[in-house]
Amino acid sequence: MKKQVVISVRDVSFSYGSHEVLKDINLEVFEGDYIAVIGPNGGGKTTFTKLLLGLLQPQKGTIRIFGKPVLEARTEIGYLPQYINFNMDMPLTVFDIVLQGRLRPGKLFYSKEDKAIAAKQLEKMKITHLQNRKIKELSGGQRQRVLLARALAKEPKILILDEPTASIDPEGQKEIYALLKELDQTKIIVSHDIQVLFEGVNRVAHINKTLYLHEDIDTSIDRNTEHFCELELLEYIKGHRCSN
Ligand SMILES: Nc1ncnc2c1ncn2[C@@H]1O[C@H](COP(=O)(O)OP(=O)(O)O)[C@@H](O)[C@H]1O
Ligand SMILES: [Mg+2]
Secondary structure (H helix, E strand, O other), X not given: OOOOEEEEEEEEEEEEOOEEEEEEEEEEEEOOOEEEEEOXXXXXXXXXXXXXXXXXXXXXXXXXXXXXXXXXXXXXXXEEOOOOOOOOOOOOEHHHHHHHHHOOOOOOOOOHHHHHHHHHHHHHOOOHHHOOOEHHHOOHXXXXXXXXXXXXXXXXXXXXXXXXXXXXXXXXXXXXXXXXXXOOOEEEEEOOOHHHHHOOOOEEEEEEOEEEEEOOOOOOOOOOOOOOOHHHHHHHHOOOOOEO
16 A cells, blocks of 8 residues: 655755755655654754744745645644753743643633643653653753653644754663654654664655655664764665665
8 A cells, every 4th residue: 555645845945035045855755754854054954844844935846744735734743843942930840831732722721631641642751750840850851851742742643853862961862762763653853963863764864955865774784882973874874875
């Protein structure tokens, strides 16, 4: 059976003013894909995710999500932005923050079901024990798991994560990757950390103004888990040619 196309990006170009950041991008994302988006700083990765979310509009090309224009499909997407400025004095608990994922325009109260869904996501992210804590009492890794739980509380079909493991210690990163691997959603994860290639992704998009796709990544390759550098990465992807 042919897999359902979840996101379709066709000939998309985007510029900030006269600065062209993305050029002629094409990508089809299928149901169940776990795509890593890698590439240099300033390569356009965050801009690409913002286009998928409808936060920016391409000057050229089209993006469809479940066959619909992006702005009509927003409810299907859970998003973790690259930068979040937390107000550390916020009196909200972890549970309150996860519940925010259930917010809808015009909705005034959370239902019992909303609370049950929030509790389920806390469990999934293994932070139920932190539910009454304030955000300032958490480590970076714990904070990211709260935000992930909030994104999941929306019960989205697609998850888009922009550098979710940046500024987290290696142990915390591993935990987040392990949790992400278990999620059924179609996932797109931006990372400058090549470790992501070994965390269950099935396709890798390299973005540096243009997008190149590496298909069917073989993550079974034997490697030294203690040390992994760019040379080994080159060795690893040697067999995978870039395709447009
Ligand atoms: N709001 C903006 N206005 C103007 N230029 C921007 C804006 N956001 C990003 N850029 C520029 O667009 C390019 C791509 O940025 P970005 O998408 O954030 O890259 P990445 O996430 O890969 O580091 C960079 O040169 C950046 O300086
Ligand atoms: Mg970025």
